[in-house]
Amino acid sequence: MTKDNHNILPATEEKMITVRSMFDSIAVDYEKLNSYMTFGMDRGWRKKLLEHLGAKPNSTVLDVGCGTGDLIRELQKRNIKAIGIDLSFNMIKQNRALGNIVQGIAEQLPFRDDSLDGLVSGFSLRNFVNLKDFFKECYRVVKPGGRIALLDIAEPRLPVIKEVHDLWFKKCVPAIGGILSDKKAYSYLPASTVYLPDRQTLLSMLNEQGFLGSGHKQLFFGTVQILDATVPVFKH
Numbered sequence: 001m002t003k004d005n006h007n008i009l010p011a012t013e014e015k016m017i018t019v020r021s022m023f024d025s026i027a028v029d030y031e032k033l034n035s036y037m038t039f040g041m042d043r044g045w046r047k048k049l050l051e052h053l054g055a056k057p058n059s060t061v062l063d064v065g066c067g068t069g070d071l072i073r074e075l076q077k078r079n080i081k082a083i084g085i086d087l088s089f090n091m092i093k094q095n096r097a098l099g100n101i102v103q104g105i106a107e108q109l110p111f112r113d114d115s116l117d118g119l120v121s122g123f124s125l126r127n128f129v130n131l132k133d134f135f136k137e138c139y140r141v142v143k144p145g146g147r148i149a150l151l152d153i154a155e156p157r158l159p160v161i162k163e164v165h166d167l168w169f170k171k172c173v174p175a176i177g178g179i180l181s182d183k184k185a186y187s188y189l190p191a192s193t194v195y196l197p198d199r200q201t202l203l204s205m206l207n208e209q210g211f212l213g214s215g216h217k218q219l220f221f222g223t224v225q226i227l228d229a230t231v232p233v234f235k236h
């Protein structure tokens with residue numbers, strides 16, 4: 001954590017409480033602002049994520065950090081049985097998706113071993129307190145042969161792209177968020193990418209957990225990333 005952002009980014013022990021109250025406070029306008037700040041591209045990225053998941057109609061998929069339900073609605077359009085879990089009660093309250101949504105945490109999923117065909121997460125990874133525990137839970141709850149696909153923002157590597165991205169994401173987004181919603185939350189959201197390990201570390205973490213065929217894809221000039229992996233058929 002750098003000197004610049006230590007005021008915005010909570011330390012590990014207080015992260016979950018801070019993150020929950022932040023999402024509670026921005027829940028009402030979250031979807032609208034998300035769409036403005038990504039110029040509507042967030043919808044396309046979620047669709048891409050579901051291509052990577054490759055779940056079949058009638059399968060059961062859990063969305064972790066489901067928020068206001070964007071991904072759940074996309075899953076339902078594909079006749080997939082979607083379940084959501086989120087830390088923030090206010091985000092869940094805004095959820096317009098029909099389906100089963102529970103309040104809970106990514107690091108301790110309230111589902112039985114091998115009970116789901118797939119698992120997704122959209123723009124939530126960097127908010128989780130312990131990614132290792134989350135990956136462990138993904139592996140536990142998804143059936144042998146099932147798939148996971150995880151979407152989040154990323155730090156672009158090309159210098160020119162990085163400059164433009166930093167200007168928009170680290171200056172404009174907090175300013176616009178401050179006018180239309182909550183400045184602290186919209187300063188946290190871009191800054192929180194630093195919580196995410198780099199691509200190689202993320203892939204190693206998935207492999208160490210036991211997943212097969214872990215993949216990483218960059219979207220929109222490396223500003224967005226998708227991770228995907230398969231639970232081995234002979235899991236136990």
Ligand SMILES: C[S@@+](CC[C@H](N)C(=O)[O-])C[C@H]1O[C@@H](n2cnc3c(N)ncnc32)[C@H](O)[C@@H]1O
Nearest residue numbers: 023065066067086087088091105106122124127
């Ligand atoms: C940026 S929002 C993403 C919402 C939605 N998935 C989307 O695609 O727009 C992140 C969500 O993750 C939830 N969240 C943060 N930490 C969590 C945790 N440890 N367990 C479960 N949900 C968490 C937040 O409450 C919030 O709703």
